[in-house]
Amino acid sequence: MNTRRKSKSIQIDRVTVGGSAPIVVQSMTNTDTRDVMSTVAQIKELEECGCELVRVAVPDAEAARAIHNIKKGISIPIIADIHFEYLLALEAMKAGCDGLRLNPGNIGELEKVKAVAQAAKERKVPIRVGVNAGSLPKTTNPELTIAQQMVDAALRQIHLLENLDFDLIKVSLKAFDVPTTIEAYQDIASKIPYPLHIGITEAGLPKTGIIRSTVGISTLLYLGIGDTIRVSLTAHPREEVMAGYEILKSLNLRQHGPVLVSCPSCGRAEVDIIKIATEVEEQLLKIDKPIKVAVMGCVVNGPGEAKDADIGIACGKGKAVLFKTGKKIRVIEEKNFVTALMAEVERF
Amino acid sequence: MNTRRKSKSIQIDRVTVGGSAPIVVQSMTNTDTRDVMSTVAQIKELEECGCELVRVAVPDAEAARAIHNIKKGISIPIIADIHFEYLLALEAMKAGCDGLRLNPGNIGELEKVKAVAQAAKERKVPIRVGVNAGSLPKTTNPELTIAQQMVDAALRQIHLLENLDFDLIKVSLKAFDVPTTIEAYQDIASKIPYPLHIGITEAGLPKTGIIRSTVGISTLLYLGIGDTIRVSLTAHPREEVMAGYEILKSLNLRQHGPVLVSCPSCGRAEVDIIKIATEVEEQLLKIDKPIKVAVMGCVVNGPGEAKDADIGIACGKGKAVLFKTGKKIRVIEEKNFVTALMAEVERF
Numbered sequence: 001m002n003t004r005r006k007s008k009s010i011q012i013d014r015v016t017v018g019g020s021a022p023i024v025v026q027s028m029t030n031t032d033t034r035d036v037m038s039t040v041a042q043i044k045e046l047e048e049c050g051c052e053l054v055r056v057a058v059p060d061a062e063a064a065r066a067i068h069n070i071k072k073g074i075s076i077p078i079i080a081d082i083h084f085e086y087l088l089a090l091e092a093m094k095a096g097c098d099g100l101r102l103n104p105g106n107i108g109e110l111e112k113v114k115a116v117a118q119a120a121k122e123r124k125v126p127i128r129v130g131v132n133a134g135s136l137p138k139t140t141n142p143e144l145t146i147a148q149q150m151v152d153a154a155l156r157q158i159h160l161l162e163n164l165d166f167d168l169i170k171v172s173l174k175a176f177d178v179p180t181t182i183e184a185y186q187d188i189a190s191k192i193p194y195p196l197h198i199g200i201t202e203a204g205l206p207k208t209g210i211i212r213s214t215v216g217i218s219t220l221l222y223l224g225i226g227d228t229i230r231v232s233l234t235a236h237p238r239e240e241v242m243a244g245y246e247i248l249k250s251l252n253l254r255q256h257g258p259v260l261v262s263c264p265s266c267g268r269a270e271v272d273i274i275k276i277a278t279e280v281e282e283q284l285l286k287i288d289k290p291i292k293v294a295v296m297g298c299v300v301n302g303p304g305e306a307k308d309a310d311i312g313i314a315c316g317k318g319k320a321v322l323f324k325t326g327k328k329i330r331v332i333e334e335k336n337f338v339t340a341l342m343a344e345v346e347r348f
Numbered sequence: 349m350n351t352r353r354k355s356k357s358i359q360i361d362r363v364t365v366g367g368s369a370p371i372v373v374q375s376m377t378n379t380d381t382r383d384v385m386s387t388v389a390q391i392k393e394l395e396e397c398g399c400e401l402v403r404v405a406v407p408d409a410e411a412a413r414a415i416h417n418i419k420k421g422i423s424i425p426i427i428a429d430i431h432f433e434y435l436l437a438l439e440a441m442k443a444g445c446d447g448l449r450l451n452p453g454n455i456g457e458l459e460k461v462k463a464v465a466q467a468a469k470e471r472k473v474p475i476r477v478g479v480n481a482g483s484l485p486k487t488t489n490p491e492l493t494i495a496q497q498m499v500d501a502a503l504r505q506i507h508l509l510e511n512l513d514f515d516l517i518k519v520s521l522k523a524f525d526v527p528t529t530i531e532a533y534q535d536i537a538s539k540i541p542y543p544l545h546i547g548i549t550e551a552g553l554p555k556t557g558i559i560r561s562t563v564g565i566s567t568l569l570y571l572g573i574g575d576t577i578r579v580s581l582t583a584h585p586r587e588e589v590m591a592g593y594e595i596l597k598s599l600n601l602r603q604h605g606p607v608l609v610s611c612p613s614c615g616r617a618e619v620d621i622i623k624i625a626t627e628v629e630e631q632l633l634k635i636d637k638p639i640k641v642a643v644m645g646c647v648v649n650g651p652g653e654a655k656d657a658d659i660g661i662a663c664g665k666g667k668a669v670l671f672k673t674g675k676k677i678r679v680i681e682e683k684n685f686v687t688a689l690m691a692e693v694e695r696f
Contacts, residue, residue, distance in 0.1 A: 001527055030613040039615075057615030081614070134652035176609050176656070178598045179349055182570070202644070204610045205622075205629050211562050211594040218563040219570045222530070232612040234625045234643075240612070246559040250526045261524050262552045264580040264588070265378040266429070267387075267405035274553075277582045281553050295582075296550070304482035308524070 001251070002224035007195040009227075010126045010168050013077035013098040015052055017126075017170060017228045018195025023221070023253055024228035025244040026053035026197075027237040028081070033063035033070070040073035042237065047076055050256055051241045053228065055079040055101060064091035071096050079128070086112040093119050099170075101128045104160040105137075117166040126168035129157040131184075132201055133175030146175065147183035154188060169194045170228070174201035178216040185225050195227035202232065209233045210243050218247050255290035258345070261309055262295040263302065270317040271334065273297030279338045284345070291348055293341070294323075311344045313337060324348075349599070350572035355543040357575075358474045358516050361425035361446040363400055365474075365518060365576045366543025371569070371601055372576035373592040374401035374545075375585040376429070381411035381418070388421035390585065395424055398604055399589045401576065403427040403449060412439035419444050427476070434460035441467050447518075449476045452508040453485075453501075465514040474516035477505040479532075480549055481523030494523065495531035502536060517542045518576070522549035526564040533573050543575035550580065557581045558591050566595050603638035606693070609657055610643040611650065618665040619682065621645030627686045632693070639696055641689070642671075659692045661685060672696075 009019030017024050027046055031038040033056045043054050058064050058080045071078060079099035080092035086107040089100055100120060104113040104127075120127055131154045139149050150173045161169055171194050173184040181200055189196065200216040203209035213231040220226045231243040248254035262277040263269075277295045284293060294312030296302030302314030313320040313332070320337055322329045324344060332340045357367030365372050375394055379386040381404045391402050406412050406428045419426060427447035428440035434455040437448055448468060452461045452475075468475055479502045487497045498521045509517055519542050521532040529548055537544065548564040551557035561579040568574045579591040596602035610625040611617075625643045632641060642660030644650030650662030661668040661680070668685055670677045672692060680688045 214562040215566040215598040234610040250563040
């Protein structure tokens with residue numbers, strides 16, 4: 001894996017993004033922000049599954065003001081997502097938002113940008129500027145690739161803020177096309193010092209969207225790029241957070257609860273390995289600690305892989321061998337597979 | 349994206365793996381291979397969702413002989429998965445298998461390896477040799493990383509076959525740990541000319557296993573490594589094939605049916621975008637052609653992204669704009685969102 005790109009870190013309230021801070025998992029609510037109760041309830045659900053930063057849409061002044069009451073009910077920093085209206089940014093900051101997502105180039109005259117940058121600087125509220133391949137300004141140079149146009153557009157937004165002596169900046173460059181997204185982030189990574197928020201835009205419903213997002217995000221992380229991630233899905237945002245952690249766990253970049261190793265069921269298995277693994281997966285939802293659990297259905301690869309786990313079973317016909325950190329503990333009967341395994345997991 | 353590694357191609361019956369051939373999607377049955385009817389039925393299901401090569405477990409002579417009848421009912425090449433018993437390899441070839449998965453180092457005396465290599469050469473049956481991090485031989489050099497031990501073990505298997513003048517070889521190096529897997533494939537990619545079968549082993553149940561597999565496989569493909577892929581899941585193998593294609597589509601390496609772009613639902617959306625997108629996703633299952641369809645729930649990013657699609661809708665309150673290759677066709681009412689969109693998809 002490439003060494004992680006060294007970025008300037010920023011503080012979004014007490015959450016550090018960039019530098020050598022852990023890669024931050026974020027999401028966005030899909031409730032009506034003006035509906036404080038529903039929004040707080042959804043954010044609390046997100047906190048429970050590990051969400052570290054949450055963004056809310058701010059379509060009007062009522063939504064901006066709602067942030068004040070939302071903050072009372074939640075524990076993670078909140079970012080206000082604003083389009084075009086600079087007054088909404090000022091209102092959201094007054095209401096106590098911890099970060100802003102807006103493009104200064106879209107809010108009009110320089111005086112308005114100045115007012116936002118000044119208030120943000122006073123309150124130490126970072127701003128994410130972001131370019132989406134779907135809403136690029138018309139290019140003056142048709143020879144540029146989409147990725148280059150995205151980088152150019154982002155640099156213009158960044159320079160607007162830098163010229164106002166504002167540098168609490170985070171940057172995103174999202175496209176639906178994964179190679180375009182990777183090209184754009186690789187390019188800008190060498191041109192600016194700011195932390196990068198990475199993701200694939202409009203990736204779609206979970207079944208396909210998780211794969212598309214994972215392809216883009218994981219390749220960038222492997223290349224050392226990315227300080228905070230969002231898996232955008234047409235789904236409950238809980239799924240975004242859970243997918244985000246699975247990506248980071250797969251690259252050993254974060255720990256987050258248990259890891260379940262299980263073999264693909266094949267014509268060699270003598271037990272219903274899908275059923276057993278599914279039961280274990282459900283039971284593991286209650287476990288917080290980072291523990292590696294294995295459920296193997298084959299005597300060929302089973303013992304080897306299961307030995308590598310903290311706790312594991314290698315199942316044969318009617319019986320399984322229970323392992324703990326490489327050592328066989330005992331043989332268990334099929335009716336006790338899940339309970340015996342989980343008892344050892346709890347004890348570990 | 350890196351240029352694809354140039355590998356020597358092999359033929360598994362009429363499917364080319366390696367060289368400049370498209371990256372092949374494969375899976376493995378989880379039926380009892382001796383049960384010809386169930387195995388044929390599952391392989392036919394896999395064919396329908398695009399599986400191009402299928403592997404079956406061959407635990408005994410009856411399973412090896414069953415390949416003869418299985419082949420009569422299927423249209424894709426079949427690979428026999430064999431452990432330890434060289435006679436099963438000979439039997440599977442007699443029954444007409446198109447490829448073998450076995451490690452010559454595990455079948456005993458050189459005479460046995462010779463018999464298998466000779467029969468495979470005569471019948472033009474390629475052999476995949478593969479190393480799994482979970483079942484590595486004891487290393488003589490404890491300073492080697494796991495990835496280096498995997499490469500060493502694979503090279504020993506390869507040399508056994510090369511010394512018998514056999515070169516219809518494909519190689520895999522799978523671990524559960526993604527960075528280990530990537531390191532191993534990167535290392536061996538520069539040392540041998542053979543095509544590479546890539547995947548993550550024992551990745552687990554779909555929810556987490558798809559993400560882990562995608563992280564490993566997509567990073568390798570981005571680096572230019574990989575000629576055939578298997579997404580190993582503790583699930584029906586259909587899910588392996590579908591996930592495989594989504595990975596390849598996300599990197600623009602293969603086309604396979606429609607692509608659905610849809611925005612994450614946010615507090616700005618005025619329609620139930622999850623519901624609409626889910627309905628469209630279901631309807632698109634019936635469509636074979638590679639078409640890009642967009643379902644957007646927001647006036648900010650919606651029109652831009654939807655214009656990029658072949659057909660798309662950008663939904664506002666009660667109404668949506670229907671787009672076709674960048675041009676607005678007409679405004680549609682909410683009750684017609686899905687039917688109007690699908691009518692245009694069919695017509696495209």
